[in-house]
Amino acid sequence: VAAIGPRGGLSSARRLEILTIGTELLLGATVDGNGSWLSRRLAEVGIRVPRRVTVGDDVAEIRSALADALARSGAVICTGGLGPTRDDVTRAAVAELFGRALMLDAEWLETVRGRFHDRGIEMPAVNRVQAEIPEGATLFPNDRGTAPGVAIEDDALGIVVLLPGVPREMRGLFNTHVLPYLSARGFSRRSPVLSRSIRTTGIAESALAERIDDLVEAFSPLTLAFLPGGIGEDVRITCWGDLPPDEAARALDAAEAVLRERLGRYVYGSGSDDLAAVLGDQLRSRDLTIAIAESCTGGLVAKRLTDTPGSSDYVLAAVVAYANQAKERLLGVSRETIRTHGAVSEQTACEMAAGARRLSDASLGVSITGIAGPGGGTPEKPVGTVWIGVAHADRVRARLFRFGGDRSEIRERAAQAALAYVRLTVLEDSAQ
């Protein structure tokens, strides 16, 4: 990591720093997620950030932090303090530092006014200040909000980029406008840090490590990191800019192939793939449809499957049957089954899955019934006990899971396990 800092050969003109602005950050009420995200994106494109600074919504402190940063570095990316209210003072602080007046950008004002108009609303007067930018600055239009991005350049002072603090607006502006802007100004000469990750579910971190631990050395100079998540493990391979990009890409391809071979069916995707979306693609490509019957997950499986646009093609219906009566009336689970085996049982899970499938004529039915806690556990069925059922083709089957964690974690894990179980069932049934 010696390459960070002046020793890494960064001239001060090509140093770039991040300044995150917000009193809530300094009070510790909010974690600085924007600072982390920007740092990560900049590393990905090969721009190293030797320092990151946080100040509150205070003109004097913002101006002083910016002046300090520009004395060390050629550019500063700021986030926060561009809202329409009086505590948003970033625009004023930057205008003051650069000795420029704030000027109304009439075109942007009209754009924002038009957006409000399209929604049948008059633009509130307070939003007008968001169209004021320092004289001579470049405006980056914000598709997702009313605060535009701004870039100011001065031969003596350097470059300052302003981005709003709302994460998705900041991210969109950074990717669309700020990266090309920085790259045109020579900020990304180095080879980028490249990485790949593959996503697994259904295998514990220690079992995963045993299967691939020897690769830590075999992959060098690439590094291998295990990233445990509550609902699965990711494995990341990183090339730290030591190799030219095409060589790095080949090395990453080769390493990824070895990992996929070793981990087999536990791998469901790469990068930030979501298991629900992966399952959705699988269902769509096979012309399958699904119905869901949830008890302890309370709608989470349906929510995750329908997060994906176009999921109405394969999600036919979902029923959250919390009460036993609802299991009987909506899903046709027999009262006798619940009385004999309990609501959290293999038999109930099977009848729920079959019932969900029947009531919507779907090709698959999946069910989840369990004890998410904190109450409701017994010695035989402790909190975390979950039965997951799948009805597919001419079979209905169920599996028992025991999840650790609190209520929310148990629900997340049960939902992930249900999606994984459906995916594997479809794979296995079609392999026969």
Added chain:
Amino acid sequence: VAAIGPRGGLSSARRLEILTIGTELLLGATVDGNGSWLSRRLAEVGIRVPRRVTVGDDVAEIRSALADALARSGAVICTGGLGPTRDDVTRAAVAELFGRALMLDAEWLETVRGRFHDRGIEMPAVNRVQAEIPEGATLFPNDRGTAPGVAIEDDALGIVVLLPGVPREMRGLFNTHVLPYLSARGFSRRSPVLSRSIRTTGIAESALAERIDDLVEAFSPLTLAFLPGGIGEDVRITCWGDLPPDEAARALDAAEAVLRERLGRYVYGSGSDDLAAVLGDQLRSRDLTIAIAESCTGGLVAKRLTDTPGSSDYVLAAVVAYANQAKERLLGVSRETIRTHGAVSEQTACEMAAGARRLSDASLGVSITGIAGPGGGTPEKPVGTVWIGVAHADRVRARLFRFGGDRSEIRERAAQAALAYVRLTVLEDSAQ
């Protein structure tokens, strides 16, 4: 927020800054949780932090960031870089800056060696460097790990405190040793920073600002901050330690009362209250039960309501009826209604809400039908068009919403609006 910074009356000697050290922080691989935690704890005890800085594990950059901070402020608290491996260089950087040699603290070395011995292990040789501290520095024993805390004072330079980066070690050392140390040096004479926040939904940030903007001055020296969220706005009132604690509490009470009065029914809670939990309490206290019929939100309303333990007392059932056929079969929406008015219409929303209530004998039914996008919009019903229906007592009613944002935001906002609509309906119906 004018009270932060030099203008707030902090002499430079009593300014305190935080420096978090770690390459993983600058790569964005880790969020700076230590920085947030320290900021929060310092605010709680009335020590203001006007700036927080992050650098990597690099001697030159650490030394330069420390020198910069000490030129502005009387003290700097650092975390990270005290481990036993080669990339832990914080000790060396500080010794260099203060022009002092690193000296072995024999007593600490024996303590650590003894701890390993008690566990039947020989102390690894690498841990020895952790017992080296700059000459003349104060050592704070770490009960939870092998890196001690360190404090160095110099009349010209100021005070630097070093803490390990492992969160629980850092927190223990801070509470036990650093706070008393700072307080003995005059850093916490001020009263603690106290704040309150109230949560609103159903009112836009700009409309909210218009209603209470005059309070920004009326509340002084308390400050008012607007914290927009995707599904509601929070308003925070803060007392920055200018008043004695009991006077501050009275001032906050009074300010909160004025805000609640001005914002009326838009206020649903305070602090980190969740609207779904607030609604749950409302239903439980009135012995009401609810059934949910969701289309575009795909299970999200059910998921949110069942996040709360014990929600099975009032959530009887939920149906996700994505397909029109499911709306007809599961909820009893008439085919004629869908044909005449469309699936996204007042009539369909009303029939869905009534159907959900009927099939579970709940006291309330709520329905959501809309276009979450990205596809499916038309000029008359663009993406973001959502009808929300509520069946309660002898009435079924529905309201039209137009939400901005992407699919995920539209779904989040629609779910929040549905919860808010049920809450207001129950309030209004019981006021009659």
